[in-house]
Amino acid sequence: MLKLVEIRGVTIGHGKPKIIVSLISSTRDRLQAEIEYLLQKKPDIWEWRLDFMETFEEAELIETLSLIRELTFPSPLLVTYRTVQEGGQGRLRSNAYANLLQLIAKSQLCDLVDVELFSEDNKQLVASIHAEGVKVIVSNHDFEKTPPKEELIWRLREMQFINGDIGKLAVMPKRPHDVLCLLDAADQMKTLYADRPFIVMSMGDLGVISRLGGHHYGSSATFAAGSTPSAPGQLPVELMKQLLL
Numbered sequence: 001m002l003k004l005v006e007i008r009g010v011t012i013g014h015g016k017p018k019i020i021v022s023l024i025s026s027t028r029d030r031l032q033a034e035i036e037y038l039l040q041k042k043p044d045i046w047e048w049r050l051d052f053m054e055t056f057e058e059a060e061l062i063e064t065l066s067l068i069r070e071l072t073f074p075s076p077l078l079v080t081y082r083t084v085q086e087g088g089q090g091r092l093r094s095n096a097y098a099n100l101l102q103l104i105a106k107s108q109l110c111d112l113v114d115v116e117l118f119s120e121d122n123k124q125l126v127a128s129i130h131a132e133g134v135k136v137i138v139s140n141h142d143f144e145k146t147p148p149k150e151e152l153i154w155r156l157r158e159m160q161f162i163n164g165d166i167g168k169l170a171v172m173p174k175r176p177h178d179v180l181c182l183l184d185a186a187d188q189m190k191t192l193y194a195d196r197p198f199i200v201m202s203m204g205d206l207g208v209i210s211r212l213g214g215h216h217y218g219s220s221a222t223f224a225a226g227s228t229p230s231a232p233g234q235l236p237v238e239l240m241k242q243l244l245l
């Protein structure tokens, strides 16, 4: 039995795959405009890509988060600080990274926080976020390649092992077979090991089928582009909604 993730009526791990849209503006005013534009498209879940922000002053970040929460409520809100090592803009090193995620969790202004699988003391970091009553997505990204299937399955299992509520794996295909490799790994994870939801995607043009049909292989959500894609291969949210019907 999967341990489903339930947030105000949105159940991750059951039913249709949930559509997540990322907010990638760099200032509060632009974020507000971005949300107002996207509200009519009704994504299931919002992701704030905090690493795109121009400034990281704590009080300002919390004010911005509070505004995002207000504008997107009651939809679930995920906050992600993606590091440069994993394809994002974030340059904070381990301690500062952990402190930032804890600050976000303590604010109680979001439902989910993203913790990168390969961050330092990952298990303790997950536990400290859980202690604030906030759920965790443990993620891993490879923007260069698709590692071998066994490695992909190991990473997905490790995400469970360190107690993420949801695992998320995004890899880059270099050839069509890489997409099949990712989907095969997901299928095996679903059949043999998964005790909680996970999300997988193969990025870029080659990987589009994994964003559209990943749920048949066990993926419980898919990322779609809002005003601008936050990763290669994302389809516009309105198109995704039609295609996932």
Ligand SMILES: O=C1C[C@@](O)(C(=O)O)C[C@@H](O)[C@@H]1O
Residues within 6 Å of the ligand: 022, 047, 049, 080, 082, 139, 141, 168, 170, 201, 203, 223, 224, 230, 231, 232, 234
């Ligand atoms: O982890 C992910 C998945 C993603 O990289 C994608 O490929 O759609 C997009 C990111 O914004 C998000 O944090």
